[in-house]
Amino acid sequence: MARILTSRRAALTPLLLLLPAIATMLFVVALPLVFSLWTSFTPYRLTRPDTLYDVIGLRNYIRLMSDAAFWVAFGRTVLFLAIALNVEFLLGLGIALLINRITWGQRGLRTIMMFPMMFSPILVGFQFKFIFNDNIGILNNALQSLGLTDQAIPWLVDARLAMFSIIFAEVWMSTSVFAILLLAGLFAMPRDPLEAAKVDGCNAWQVFRHIMLPFLMPFAFIAMTIRSLDVARAYDIVAVMTGGGPAGRTELLWTLIARVGYDNARMGQANAMAYVSTLLSVLFTWYFFRKLVAARRYMGGAQ
Amino acid sequence: MAGITLRNLVKAYGRVRVVHGIDLDIGNHEFVVLVGPSGCGKSTTLRMIAGLEEITSGEIRIGGRLVNDLPPRKRNIAMVFQNYALYPHMTVRDNLGFGLKIAGQPKEVVAARVQEAADILGLAQLLDRTPAELSGGQRQRVAMGRAIVRHPDAFLFDEPLSNLDAKLRGQMRAEIKKLHQKVNNTVVYVTHDQVEAMTLADRIVIMRDGHIEQTGTPMEVFNRPANIFVAGFIGSPPMNQLPCSAEAGGLRLADGTVLPVPARLAGKVRPGAALILGVRPDDISPEGSGLLATGEGAMVRLTVDIAEPLGMESLLYSRLAGQEVQSKVFGPRLVSPGEVLDCRIALDRAHLFDAATGRSLEAA
Missing domain, CATH: 2.40.50.140 (Nucleic acid-binding proteins)
Incomplete structure (x- = not known):
């Protein structure tokens, strides 16, 4: 009898030791998740807490499906992601290749390259809002002084230009993520295959295209995974620079969700949107992660 | 096929000379081994022949053609590296055929030559694997296969066996010798291992501190060492x-x-x-x-x-x-x-x- 008790107590020990961790996880992750999921099935309004118990089933989701504004924002977010990631990749690759070539001052440049990442996105947003401002902005001022244009270009007012400006700010801030990771890749790259390729008959471009680039792709995919999560939840820069305007034409998913949830106080609807948007993030992460795994497979045991 | 001629070949990094004006004539089909302790300039010499290092002064001719200023790809040579230097993201088949593909050879030619090389080296079963899935000896064989598919003027080997364990090294040494008897190319082979030099070479070139100490057949350098350094280096x-x-x-x-x-x-x-x-x-x-x-x-x-x-x-x-x-x-x-x-x-x-x-x- 005593033995059974002891053995049962022994079996409980790991559970007991894990309890604080489990409790914390439940409180910090599981509870908000379940709560927000629950609210997405109610007409919950921040101003009327009693609506929390009013279950309306999938009505929020059904309304979402026919909500043009939501889907436009969804499509715009995907486009924003695609453009920002590709531009950042190309610029980052270029910077990494250039820095890799220099022999003096490499460390200093690497540090300087990180500077944009050290600023708060909010401040970057404000800075670019000032730069792109059509009346007092430094960009228009410069263009006019140089005589390139004689009128104020409405950088943050015209829908396309506003989108461009936001992407520009985003790229300015985060290109170094790609540059740093790709530079790490370049440092890790064995020199022998490059020399073998040269002897095998490759010119500089072919060495880059056939040997260097495939080696760098896993590093690029790591950067893309990180950045796709980042960009898919883009809020701060957009909110500061255009606030989703003009007339909702730079509205991205999270500026829309924040507007619905906090400005209109329709938290139930906002949470339904958020769940659909999260799917988008998961999808991008999964896609890049699969690419990464595929690209890494052959690197595994190679010298 | 072609011989290689070095005339007063010098390599210097800034003021430091590492190769001091060496002269060497390597005949067509000859298997020449450059041997010496580390830092003797043998690898640098090989890399200059390959075009991977610039020449400070002197002349290199491959098949009579002056190649001093030609990039590696225009020298029509093949090189086998110490770390195999396989392309990690390509299958064995693509590794073997890469040089031919870059040269713009038609697909059938590439396939035929890859098959031929795979047969010679016993790689036929491994063509669809990637380098990560191969053992050290197999990787070395792929590296050699990549060299022979191109039918180059000369093979350059840079310490190809030093990453293998002792037993495998012995096997691969014999295979390299067989391979040379089969394809009969000009070979320049660099090693620090005098046993490899003795067993493989038609002619051994013993180097020290950027100078050639003695050149001769294995038996010549063994039986009649020109100086005390050669006497101490050759023979175990x-x-x-x-x-x-x-x-x-x-x-x-x-x-x-x-x-x-x-x-x-x-x-x-x-x-x-x-x-x-x-x-x-x-x-x-x-x-x-x-x-x-x-x-x-x-x-x-x-x-x-x-x-x-x-x-x-x-x-x-x-x-x-x-x-x-x-x-x-x-x-x-x-x-x-x-x-x-x-x-x-x-x-x-x-x-x-x-x-x-x-x-x-x-x-x-």
């Missing part, structure tokens, strides 16, 4: 070097032992000269337990410090004239430490070097 275990001085009666060793001057060198020894007597371990052994010795010899008495039995033979570390010498005892004869042995030195195979210049008296 290395040649014993005993300082001595020339006297009327013969060679006086440090402890006063006097040995006769080898007959073939008799006319070249000046009395009073400071010399070094070089004797290979194989040429010192107790009568009846060593190489069959019929030529001239001299008896010496050794005290054994350590004996290393190797089965067929034992390697002895003993004292002679106050200096450690290595020697070999054949067969079932077992030797224990402290034993005193009367050994015969085969003087007809001994060498004499000038103590000051290190040069062999034979050459003078």
Whole structure:
């Protein structure tokens, strides 16, 4: 009898030791998740807490499906992601290749390259809002002084230009993520295959295209995974620079969700949107992660 | 197919010269091994031939064509690297065919040549694997296959076996030799391992500090080393070097032992000269337990410090004239430490070097 008790107590020990961790996880992750999921099935309004118990089933989701504004924002977010990631990749690759070539001052440049990442996105947003401002902005001022244009270009007012400006700010801030990771890749790259390729008959471009680039792709995919999560939840820069305007034409998913949830106080609807948007993030992460795994497979045991 | 000519080839990094104007003629189909201790400039020389290092001054011709300023891809050579340098993201098939594909060869030609190389090297089963899935020996074979598919003017090997374990190294050495007999290309092979040099080469080039110390067939450099460095480098275990001085009666060793001057060198020894007597371990052994010795010899008495039995033979570390010498005892004869042995030195195979210049008296 005593033995059974002891053995049962022994079996409980790991559970007991894990309890604080489990409790914390439940409180910090599981509870908000379940709560927000629950609210997405109610007409919950921040101003009327009693609506929390009013279950309306999938009505929020059904309304979402026919909500043009939501889907436009969804499509715009995907486009924003695609453009920002590709531009950042190309610029980052270029910077990494250039820095890799220099022999003096490499460390200093690497540090300087990180500077944009050290600023708060909010401040970057404000800075670019000032730069792109059509009346007092430094960009228009410069263009006019140089005589390139004689009128104020409405950088943050015209829908396309506003989108461009936001992407520009985003790229300015985060290109170094790609540059740093790709530079790490370049440092890790064995020199022998490059020399073998040269002897095998490759010119500089072919060495880059056939040997260097495939080696760098896993590093690029790591950067893309990180950045796709980042960009898919883009809020701060957009909110500061255009606030989703003009007339909702730079509205991205999270500026829309924040507007619905906090400005209109329709938290139930906002949470339904958020769940659909999260799917988008998961999808991008999964896609890049699969690419990464595929690209890494052959690197595994190679010298 | 083509020979390679080096004329007064110099490589310097800033002020530091690492290759000091070497001259070398490598014949068509010849297998030449550059051998020497690390830092002797052998790899740099090979990389200059490949075009991976710039030439400071001098000339390199491949098949009569001056290639000084040609990039590697225009030299029509193939190179096998120490770390194999396979393309990690390509299958074995693509690794083999890559050079041909880049050269714009039609697909059928690429496939046929890849198949041919795979057959020669026994890679047919592995064509769809990636380098990560291969063992060291297999990777080395792929690296060689990548070289032969292109039918280059010459093969350059840069220490291709040094990443393999001892057993595999022996196997691959034999395969490289077979491969050369089969495809019969010009080969320049760099190694620090004198065994590889001896077994593979048609001609050995021994380098030290950016200079060529001696060039010759394996038997030439073994039997007639031009200087003390070559004598110590070629042959394993290395040649014993005993300082001595020339006297009327013969060679006086440090402890006063006097040995006769080898007959073939008799006319070249000046009395009073400071010399070094070089004797290979194989040429010192107790009568009846060593190489069959019929030529001239001299008896010496050794005290054994350590004996290393190797089965067929034992390697002895003993004292002679106050200096450690290595020697070999054949067969079932077992030797224990402290034993005193009367050994015969085969003087007809001994060498004499000038103590000051290190040069062999034979050459003078």
